[in-house]
Amino acid sequence: MNFGKRVYELCMKIPKGKVSTYGEIAGKMKTKGYRAVGNALNKNKFKEVPCHRVVASNGHLCGFAGGLKKKAELLRKEGVEVRAFRVDLKRFLYKFR
DNA sequence: CTAATGACCATTA
DNA sequence: ATAATGGCCATTA
Secondary structure, eight states, X not given: OHHHHHHHHHHHHXXXXXXXXHHHHHHHTTXXXXXXXXXXXXXXXXXXXXXXXXXXXXXXXXXXXXXXXXXXXXXXXXXXXXSSSBBOHHHHBOOOO
């Protein structure tokens, strides 16, 4: 499960109040397995990891193990403006170095 | 090993 | 704007 660990590390690297996309994460890990990234989180569903800060490339919130609603609320609590399960990537997207 | 699934993405209509 | 299609990767059955 080295792959899942990679995603885990990257997710926790996301600062509070910012969000990231599966595409960015996948690109950072030199792979195009966007789906594998989300899959790893879903299967592992680390509760100690801010996986809720990861949204789709279009800024739309995808499924979340535990409740999509919860994910939106969590993001809002962090300071991210969530509108109809959508986030403004222009302002809240954190680009990995 | 093969087939199917999924918290995806981009293109095209 | 939404809908459909093809492609990508890892995990699971």
